């Protein structure tokens with residue numbers, strides 16, 4: 001093996017969205033930039049993102065779309081690198097895109113186009129990307145950082161940690177960035193899986209698992225937070241955008257409130273149906289409001305059935321509440337195995353919101369998902385990766 005000692009102005013750990021954006025910006029400033037990644041391919045999460053089309057930003061990005069112990073931390077970086085800035089970049093590369101829903105922008109063709117764009121921009125400013133690198137440790141024995149890898153030692157003026165969070169470990173995701181943070185005395189807010197399907201215990205699964213594949217327009221709430229998007233029953237519990245969104249807020253042991261027929265006042269509808277079609281069976285009417293399989297299950301579970309004419313307001317209310325106000329306690333989440341992101345991470349109290357530099361360790365930067373800033377579903381996590389990478393890229 002070629003063991004060497006090398007020098008760089010800026011060493012970036014992680015060739016993902018944030019690391020590559022930072023590399024481009026630092027390269028534009030004439031810095032000698034080296035990016036190290038343990039994977040054999042760069043930016044694997046971009047490749048699989050957005051169902052292979054990469055939801056690369058969201059037009060409606062505001063700080064309210066992010067969770068953090070300090071909700072104001074993201075403001076400065078997001079203001080200085082906006083969704084429009086990233087749109088300009090992809091337009092300049094001739095990548096065509098479309099808006100799907102709720103401001104979410106996707107490539108028309110493939111997420112690989114975003115990776116190719118980032119690699120082309122890196123090449124244009126002389127960034128060197130070294131893949132399949134196993135990093136053994138990071139230290140700052142003097143004015144410079146010292147990173148040891150299986151291939152040798154690299155010394156640098158600035159060290160940028162952009163190694164993401166531990167979600168999807170089978171893609172090589174790890175908590176390595178947290179170890180580096182702790183090594184340099186920074187605090188790490190305990191991480192947990194977010195944007196992740198919720199699971200049910202055996203009792204709830206006994207009736208719900210046959211609904212696997214059923215989807216509805218829903219509104220899902222936890223406390224004051226509510227999301228109005230699709231919901232999908234799975235063989236483990238619940239998924240779909242509204243569930244992934246609420247998973248970032250849900251607390252263990254607590255109930256979520258689910259409206260399985262968003263925009264429809266089911267009680268009102270059933271009462272009207274009773275006046276107009278008194279002889280109709282409840283199950284038939286319900287099957288016009290929610291998918292039939294779900295309607296059958298609700299009739300079974302509430303034990304309310306028969307002709308509408310024979311059902312009291314109280315009984316109709318019980319059925320309606322089961323649809324519009326279903327309170328259910330998940331027994332957990334699917335965990336990092338399927339989580340799109342990780343909540344928590346490097347405590348922003350220890351970082352400059354302008355540059356992402358560690359306040360107590362000059363020259364050390366944390367960007368992207370490794371930081372305690374987590375976006376909602378819908379392109380916000382990449383916008384944070386671009387914005388935080390861009391902010392650090394001006395300073396490293």
Ligand SMILES: Cc1cc2nc3c(=O)[nH]c(=O)nc-3n(C[C@H](O)[C@H](O)[C@H](O)COP(=O)(O)OP(=O)(O)OC[C@H]3O[C@@H](n4cnc5c(N)ncnc54)[C@H](O)[C@@H]3O)c2cc1C
Nearest residue numbers: 014016017018038049050055163164176368369379381382
């Ligand atoms: C299935 C899926 C779909 C997603 N879709 C979207 C979407 O459409 N829109 C959106 O906004 N967000 C999406 N996300 C979230 C988004 O991918 C992440 O928030 C984003 O990639 C974070 O960027 P990052 O650069 O901080 O980290 P990453 O992109 O995770 O990059 C980190 C890099 O560091 C490397 N690394 C890790 N540990 C080490 C180590 N010890 N040594 C060296 N290198 C290391 C990794 O190999 C990786 O290349 C999705 C996530 C998943 C899992």
